[in-house]
Amino acid sequence: MQFSYVNPTQIQFGQGQIASIPSLLPADAKVLVIYGGGSIKRNGVYDQVKEALKDIPWQEFSGVEPNPTKETLDKAVAIVKSEGINFILAVGGGSVIDGSKYVAAASHYDGEGWDILEGKHQVTTAVPLAAVLTLPATGSESNMGAVITRAETHTKLAFLAPAVQPKFAVMDPDVMKTLPERQLVNGIVDAWVHVCEQYLTFPADAMVQDGYAEALLKNLKRLGEQFADRDNDSWRANLMWTANQALNGLIGAGVAQDWATHMIGHELTALYGVDHARSLAIVQPSLLRNQMATKQGKVEQMGRNVFGLADGDDLAERTVQAIEAFFHSLDVATQLTEHESSKAEAIDAIVGQLEQNGMVALGESQAITLNESRQILEKAVA
Template sequence: MKFNYVNPTQILFGQNQIVGISGQIAPDSKVLVIYGGGSIKRNGVYDQVTSALENHNWVEFSGVEPNPTRETLDKAVELVRSENVDYILAVGGGSVIDGSKYVAASALYDGEGWDIPSGKHQVTQALPIGAILTLPATGSESNMGSVVTNATTQEKLAFLSPFVQPKFAVMDPDVMKTLPERQLVNGVVDAWVHVCEQYITTTNNAYVQDGYAEALLRSLLKLGQDFENRDNDEWRANLMWSANQALNGLIGVGVAQDWATHMIGHELTAAFGVDHARSLAIVQPSLMRNQMATKRAKLEQMGVNVFGLAKGDDLAERTVDAIEAFYQSLEVATTLTDHGLTTEQAVDKIVGQIESHGMVALGEHQAITLTESRQILEAAIQ
């Protein structure tokens, strides 16, 4: 193990913490509040933000979509420049926070903003960002990652930069009270796969990373099993913290990481509009079975330590079955056909997109070529 790790995001966790943003943003900053479709005006979050910023000069930008598009975000960049904004406050879930990272970096770049996720420009500076999390799922509130969609070209691409990591994040579980059931389910599934991408790889005797990953998986499994108690304060707080810890970088240090499920899933979302978390639930079981030869040991470890399965020659296979059953218990589809997609529609298009983006060697061993990607997608049609 050899790694450098720091997470500079200050977390304000718990009820009634939104008021604390007034002490996190300098009074002389010009703030842009970015949010989504307006739910924050119905659940009281907008009023809390307004009150907290009463001594600040601020403007707002709304309309950031799930799977935020560069077409919308470029308008926010224009507003940043015209209003001389010097601080971004993202109020929303992962999509709003990811989009705000794109805005923060693009605003200080002279070229096209899309150059950043497409890899043509490496971010060297960005406006500071604060986040108020309203939907736990992606961990974007305290990491350096962003995923943005180009609606025109049907591309969904990611970028990483320490310059866009939020300076602070407010995590008040009370803001989850008005979330639709579908979004809560998506949060559980998304966080679960984030852990798996850093855990179901190679055996490396990283006791802390493996142990913490398994603790998070058990937490998420319990949350899924207790989904009927989602209106409970304890349930909300545990999901919000579990989703954050799943992707704040800690469990991924010093270990091999996969992310092939995400890369293939992103293409499903970009091409067909499948919810991000639900695209992962389609891809992951088929990918695990396809890569069984190299993932068997960790799947067996997960079967015993997370699901409590009995040991045996077929333990790894039963673990994948248990993962799939977990999704299905939450009424999350695990096949492409459940989304009304045929082989010709989905497989050929997605494999073509994967190839066009140069993703011809995915996974922790770079062993998932276009052939394996096609096999994984074909196996997801039943």
């Protein structure tokens, strides 16, 4: 284990914490509030934010999509540049927060914003930002990553930059009360795969990272099992905090990370509009089976320590089956059905996108070539 770890995001966790925003903003803050489709106006969050900012100059930008697009976000960049905005407040889930990170970074760059996603511009400065989390899933509220879509080319890419790490994150579980069931399920699945991407690689004797990852997976498993009883403060708070911890950098510190499930899943979202979390559930079981030669040790460890399975020659396969059963218990499919073309055409399209986007050597060992991706998709596409 060799790593440097810091997480500078201040977390304001609990009921009523939106009111704390003024005390956390710079004295000279001129704020742009960025949000999505307007649900925050129906669930009371917008009014709470408006009240918190009543003595602070601010304006708003709405319309950020569930998979935030460069085309929409560039309009917010123009506002930041023209209006002298010096602080961004993202109010929403991972998509709004990711999109706000793009806005923050692109606003300090005179070139084409997409250069950031293609690695042509390295982000070193950005407009400071913070988040009011409304949908627990991605952990974007306290990490430095973002995933952005270019609608024109159906391209979905990610970037990482410490400069876009939120300064603070307000996490009030009460805001989850009006979330649709589908979004809560997506939050569980998304957080689950986030943990697995940092855990299901190869044994590294990282006792803290492994133990903490297993605790988070057991939390998510229990929350899924208790889904019918989700309308209570404890369930909401535990999902919100678990999803945050799944991707705040701690369990990935000093250990190998995979992320191939995400890279392939992104193409399902970009091409067929599959919910991000559900794209991950489609890819993960097939990918684990395809890569079992290198992942068997950790998959078996997960079977024992998370699912309580007995040892045996088939433990790894039984563990993958348990993962599938977990997804199915939440009514989440593990095969792609959204494609309107034939299976062969869908696979060709996805592999073509992977190749176009440079995703030709994925996984913790860069062993998932386009050929392996095709084999994974053979099992993942219905």
